[in-house]
Amino acid sequence: MRLIDEHALxxxxxxxxxxxxxxxxxxxxxxxxxxxxxRKHGPVPLVxxxxxxxxxxxxFVAGMGAPGVMIEKLPRSAxxxxxxxxxxxxxxxxxxxVCPAEAGGLNAVTPFAAAAPAGIPVVDADGMGxxxxxxxxVTPTLYxxxxxxxxxxxxxxxxxxxxxxxxxxxxxxxxxxxxASGAQTAMALYPMTGAEAKQRLVRGAVTLAAELGATIxxxxxxxxxxxxxxxxxxAGVLLFTGKVEEVERRNExxxxxxxxxxxxxxxxxxxxxxxxxxxxxxxxxxNNKVVATSxxxxxxxxxxxxxxxxxxxxxxxxxxxxxxxxSDPHWRTAAxxxxxxxxxFGYDMDYCAVEDxxx
Amino acid sequence: MRLIDEHALxxxxxxxxxxxxxxxxxxxxxxxxxxxxxRKHGPVPLVxxxxxxxxxxxxFVAGMGAPGVMIEKLPRSAxxxxxxxxxxxxxxxxxxxVCPAEAGGLNAVTPFAAAAPAGIPVVDADGMGxxxxxxxxVTPTLYxxxxxxxxxxxxxxxxxxxxxxxxxxxxxxxxxxxxASGAQTAMALYPMTGAEAKQRLVRGAVTLAAELGATIxxxxxxxxxxxxxxxxxxAGVLLFTGKVEEVERRNExxxxxxxxxxxxxxxxxxxxxxxxxxxxxxxxxxNNKVVATSxxxxxxxxxxxxxxxxxxxxxxxxxxxxxxxxSDPHWRTAAxxxxxxxxxFGYDMDYCAVEDxxx
Numbered sequence: 001m002r003l004i005d006e007h008a009l010x011x012x013x014x015x016x017x018x019x020x021x022x023x024x025x026x027x028x029x030x031x032x033x034x035x036x037x038x039r040k041h042g043p044v045p046l047v048x049x050x051x052x053x054x055x056x057x058x059x060f061v062a063g064m065g066a067p068g069v070m071i072e073k074l075p076r077s078a079x080x081x082x083x084x085x086x087x088x089x090x091x092x093x094x095x096x097x098v099c100p101a102e103a104g105g106l107n108a109v110t111p112f113a114a115a116a117p118a119g120i121p122v123v124d125a126d127g128m129g130x131x132x133x134x135x136x137x138v139t140p141t142l143y144x145x146x147x148x149x150x151x152x153x154x155x156x157x158x159x160x161x162x163x164x165x166x167x168x169x170x171x172x173x174x175x176x177x178x179x180a181s182g183a184q185t186a187m188a189l190y191p192m193t194g195a196e197a198k199q200r201l202v203r204g205a206v207t208l209a210a211e212l213g214a215t216i217x218x219x220x221x222x223x224x225x226x227x228x229x230x231x232x233x234x235a236g237v238l239l240f241t242g243k244v245e246e247v248e249r250r251n252e253x254x255x256x257x258x259x260x261x262x263x264x265x266x267x268x269x270x271x272x273x274x275x276x277x278x279x280x281x282x283x284x285x286x287n288n289k290v291v292a293t294s295x296x297x298x299x300x301x302x303x304x305x306x307x308x309x310x311x312x313x314x315x316x317x318x319x320x321x322x323x324x325x326x327s328d329p330h331w332r333t334a335a336x337x338x339x340x341x342x343x344x345f346g347y348d349m350d351y352c353a354v355e356d357x358x359x
Numbered sequence: 360m361r362l363i364d365e366h367a368l369x370x371x372x373x374x375x376x377x378x379x380x381x382x383x384x385x386x387x388x389x390x391x392x393x394x395x396x397x398r399k400h401g402p403v404p405l406v407x408x409x410x411x412x413x414x415x416x417x418x419f420v421a422g423m424g425a426p427g428v429m430i431e432k433l434p435r436s437a438x439x440x441x442x443x444x445x446x447x448x449x450x451x452x453x454x455x456x457v458c459p460a461e462a463g464g465l466n467a468v469t470p471f472a473a474a475a476p477a478g479i480p481v482v483d484a485d486g487m488g489x490x491x492x493x494x495x496x497v498t499p500t501l502y503x504x505x506x507x508x509x510x511x512x513x514x515x516x517x518x519x520x521x522x523x524x525x526x527x528x529x530x531x532x533x534x535x536x537x538x539a540s541g542a543q544t545a546m547a548l549y550p551m552t553g554a555e556a557k558q559r560l561v562r563g564a565v566t567l568a569a570e571l572g573a574t575i576x577x578x579x580x581x582x583x584x585x586x587x588x589x590x591x592x593x594a595g596v597l598l599f600t601g602k603v604e605e606v607e608r609r610n611e612x613x614x615x616x617x618x619x620x621x622x623x624x625x626x627x628x629x630x631x632x633x634x635x636x637x638x639x640x641x642x643x644x645x646n647n648k649v650v651a652t653s654x655x656x657x658x659x660x661x662x663x664x665x666x667x668x669x670x671x672x673x674x675x676x677x678x679x680x681x682x683x684x685x686s687d688p689h690w691r692t693a694a695x696x697x698x699x700x701x702x703x704f705g706y707d708m709d710y711c712a713v714e715d716x717x718x
Contacts (some may be wrong), residue, residue, distance in 0.1 A: 090449060090520070157524035160532060161449070165516035173519060176539035180531040 001051060003043040004122070006035045009109055011213030016108030018212045018230060018325075019205075021297045022311040023256075023280035024105015024131030025063070029074060034112035036077040041116035047097070049125045049203050054195035058097035058123055059087065060138075061111040064152070064174060065184040066254070075184035079153050080113035084120075087151040087188040090161045099123040099197070101138060101190065103205035104131030104280075104297075110186070125197065126205035127190065129328035130297050133255055133279035135174050136167030137340045139330040140190050140200045150174070150189035154181035179254060202328045216306050226306020227321040237354045239284055239291055240273040240322040241265055241303065247315055255279050260300070260314050262322070273322060275300065276347060277311040283342050283349055284322060292324040293342040295331035296354045299323050324354030360410060362402040363481070365394045368468055370572030375467030377571045377589060377684075378564075380656045381670040382615075382639035383464015383490030384422070388433060393468040395436040396475035403471050404480035406456070408562050413554035417456035417482055418446065419497075420470040423511070423533060424543040425613070434543035438512050439472035443479075446510040446547040449520045458482040458556070460497060460549065462564035463490030463639075463656075469545070484556065485564035486549065488687035489656050492614055492638035494533050495526035496699045498689040499549050499559045509533070509548035513540035538613060561687045575665050585665020586680040596713045598643055598650055599632040599681040600624055600662065606674055614638050619659070619673050621681070632681060634659065635706060636670040642701050642708055643681060651683040652701040654690035655713045658682050683713030 004012075013031040020027065038044060052058065061083060063075060084095055098111045098118070103126040115122045127138030135147055147170035152160045160177050164170040170189070178185050192200065212230060219229035231238060242262035249258035257278045264271035276283040281298040284291050292298050300309045300320040309318060330336055332353070342349040363371075372390040379386065397403060411417065420442060422434060443454055457470045457477070462485040474481045486497030494506055506529035511519045519536050523529040529548070537544050551559065571589060578588035590597060601621035608617035616637045623630035635642040640657040643650050651657050659668045659679040668677060689695055691712070701708040 156528060158528050158532065159522040161520040163518040163520075169515060169517050172539040173517065173536055176535040177532055180535035 001045050001047045001121070004046050004112060005043040006038050008210070009034055009038070009112070011210045011217060012109055012206060013213065014216055015209035015211065015213030016104055017308040018299060019104035019108065019129070019209055019297065020131045020308065020310070021104060021280040021299055022277055022309065023133060024102060024107060027106055027108060030106035030109040033075060033077045033080060034109040037080065037113040037116035041119070044112050044115045045121035046124050046206060047121045049123055049198055049201060052097060052123055052194040052197060054193060056096040056194040057093050058099050058192060058194065058197055059084065059095050059188045060101035060127060060190040061098045061114040061186070061188055062101040062107040063110050063184055063186050064178045066179050066182050076155060077113040079155055079184070079186040080110060081117040082153045083151055083186045083188040084114050084118050086153060086159050087149065087191070090151065091149050091191070093191060095120065095191070097121050097123045099201070100126040100206065102126055102128040102131045103209050104128065107131070108206065108209050114186070114188070122206065123197065124206045125201040125203050127201060129202035129205050131280055132340055135171040135189070138190065139202060139328070140192065141167050141339055142330060142333070142335045143200045145190055145192055145196060145200055147189050149191060150187060152177055152185045152187045154183045154185045156181065156183065175254065202330060219306065227301050227303065227323065230301070230306065231323060234325045236323050236325045237358050238321060239324050239357060240271070240286060242271070242273055242320065244314060244316055244318040244320065256312055262320070265319065275322065278345050279311065281311060282345050283347055284324070290349045290352050291357045292354045293349055293352045294345070295327040295336055295340040297325040297327060324357065326354055360404050360406045360480070363405050363471060364402040365397050367569070368393055368397070368471070370569045370576060371467055371565060372572065373575055374568035374570065374572030375463055376667040377658060378463035378467065378488070378568055378656065379490045379667065379669070380463060380639040380658055381636055381668065382492060383461060383466060386464055386467060389465035389468040392434060392436045392439060393471035396439065396472040400475035400478070403474045405483050405565060406480045408482055408484045408557055408560060411456060411482055411553035411556060413552060415455040415553040416452050417458050417551060417553065417556055418443065418454050418547045419460035419486060419549040420457045420473040420545070420547055421460040421466040422469050422543055422545050423537045425538050425541050435514060436472045438514055438543070438545040439469060440476040441512045442510055442545045442547040443473050443477050445512060445518050446508065446550070449510065450508050450550070452550060454479065454550070456480050456482045458560070459485040459565065461485055461487040461490045462568050463487065467565065467568050473547070481565065482556065483565045484560040484562050486560060488561035488564055490639055491699055494530040494548070497549065498561060498687070499551065500526050500698055501689060501692070501694045502559045504549060504551055504555065504559055506548050508550060509546060511536055511544045511546045513542045513544045515540065515542065534613065561689060578665065586660050586662065586682065589660070589665065590682060593684045595682050595684045596717050597680060598683050598716060599630070599645060601630070601632055601679065603673060603675055603677040603679065615671055621679070624678065634681065637704050638670065640670060641704050642706055643683070649708045649711050650716045651713045652708055652711045653704070654686040654695060654699040656684040656686060683716065685713055
């Protein structure tokens with residue numbers, strides 16, 4: 001157990017941009033929410049998954065918004081304070097811990113905004129080890145874990161509670177409700193016991209985000225390459241170094257969908273990379289050959305600053321390193337690839353582990 | 360109190376097509392659901408509003424579907440059996456009665472499909488005295504009554520529970536959930552006490568539907584005009600007799616929106632009527648002058664059979680009588696006209712009481 005104060009949020013936030021794989025929502029917004037809650041209620045204990053008793057109850061906390069809303073209007077921490085008590089009232093359960101659903105992007109830190117007012121710890125784990133765009137794309141789904149009972153609250157004071165018969169139905173209802181709210185929403189979902197969490201979750205995901213953030217911060221301070229530092233830290237693979245030539249991007253059912261086309265730098269100007277994204281980067285092709293796919297992590301980092309570039313922001317002229325990081329072993333199974341591999345997103349590609357590129 | 364058996368459903372169903380004002384969903388489908396439940400569980404008591412104790416709890420039961428679904432797939436009575444127990448479990452309330460939200464269309468009889476398995480009576484009242492297309496357009500809204508807590512269940516086994524801060528939000532979330540389900544859904548909504556019901560509801564709405572149905576049935580048996588019989592029964596006004604020349608119809612946000620253009624018959628062929636509809640007929644113009652608007656009831660009845668023609672079915676060649684019936688006094692107030700008058704639906708028209716046409 002260690003205490004997360006507002007300073008500790010900084011590295012988690014920075015590292016969560018890397019784990020966001022180009023998506024997951026703006027971590028800075030999540031940081032503001034969490035900081036607000038920690039300033040009001042004090043630092044939040046972060047506990048290891050092994051410290052959680054088998055019979056304890058924990059629940060994911062995450063935000064989901066109507067598309068484009070976050071740009072106009074910041075979400076408030078008040079919604080996160082409401083969501084766990086609402087789920088407790090409607091289920092009769094008492095929750096001892098909250099946990100991130102995804103350690104990538106905004107939702108790496110939103111659980112702190114729920115934990116602080118409730119006076120309960122955050123578990124150092126998540127359901128992805130990265131970010132994914134749909135509610136059912138979490139490791140608990142691989143073990144038969146149910147997204148519901150879940151609660152979603154919005155800034156208008158509305159509370160939606162759902163009991164579904166599949167996690168795909170939870171995604172359909174949750175997405176529809178977030179759109180109907182026209183706002184940012186906060187959710188408590190995937191209630192599970194400590195024993196279930198130990199089987200189903202990605203261990204140490206919050207610490208991983210914090211370490212990646214510290215790695216980038218230290219590299220910058222030492223005028224070293226943040227890209228090289230991240231690759232060394234995580235057994236990552238440099239897939240490409242290039243310049244963004246063209247971006248095709250559109251909004252589909254609330255998702256940011258498209259491609260970024262890159263050309264090589266310096267001695268390599270004839271090489272071409274295409275990044276395919278749907279909220280997150282999901283596949284990379286080098287000279288028309290697939291070299292990386294989800295569920296592995298694919299990130300475009302700004303070459304000098306090491307700043308990960310979200311798929312909403314990538315545009316002509318950026319000089320980037322495209323890196324790949326291996327996904328958690330939960331994902332590198334037949335069931336994991338079926339749930340979150342390239343075909344799940346409609347790409348006619350087989351899963352391609354990032355390490356194969358290095359060989 | 361009287362018992363409603365499957366034979367008694369017939370007249371209610373036929374009369375609810377008139378009160379549907381061209382909308383409200385196919386009453387025949389509602390009848391199949393209710394008949395199925397009554398065959399399984401026995402006849403259902405129908406009680407007058409005055410028989411309900413002030414401290415009793417009652418709740419509206421109604422169905423809402425994804426557009427077009429009902430045409431492909433009939434809803435099942437099983438969903439209606441689930442909805443009241445789910446609301447009881449999630450609120451801790453016990454419901455003594457169910458009540459129709461709308462006596463027009465499908466939902467005039469769906470409450471019987473919930474009442475029969477629960478072994479509780481249906482109250483002879485509703486929240487409209489007709490059909491309207493949105494959840495907030497009910498008389499309880501005029502008195503500050505809340506649509507929530509509400510429950511919606513679908514045929515996939517999903518249960519959504521909502522606590523909202525306005526009835527417009529309930530409509531937004533409810534509509535979104537019905538669309539997400541891709542199916543027919545059943546709802547329990549607007550929980551209220553007996554005392555509140557006596558203030559807020561339209562009395563005798565189920566009996567009115569039954570009497571209108573009997574009126575049409577008897578007129579047909581006697582080879583009399585069903586149109587004349589309905590007008591005499593309800594102090595109605597014959598607005599026009601004509602032939603459908605052209606129909607403009609489109610689907611907007613799940614609503615059937617458009618106009619039907621009619622020309623006069625026989626000696627009156629130069630006259631023109633336009634019916635404006637959004638799921639229900641909402642305004643009638645005679646030679647470009649507004650002669651009737653919502654919340655009054657406007658119906659196109661097939662001239663010979665007296666069969667009310669839904670807005671989804673009206674088409675070139677139909678010979679119809681367009682009739683107007685006065686709406687319940689709840690609606691003929693400033694608040695009622697604001698909630699369900701023509702401007703609420705985007706028409707640049709003032710409310711026009713049907714009786715004014717006769718003068």
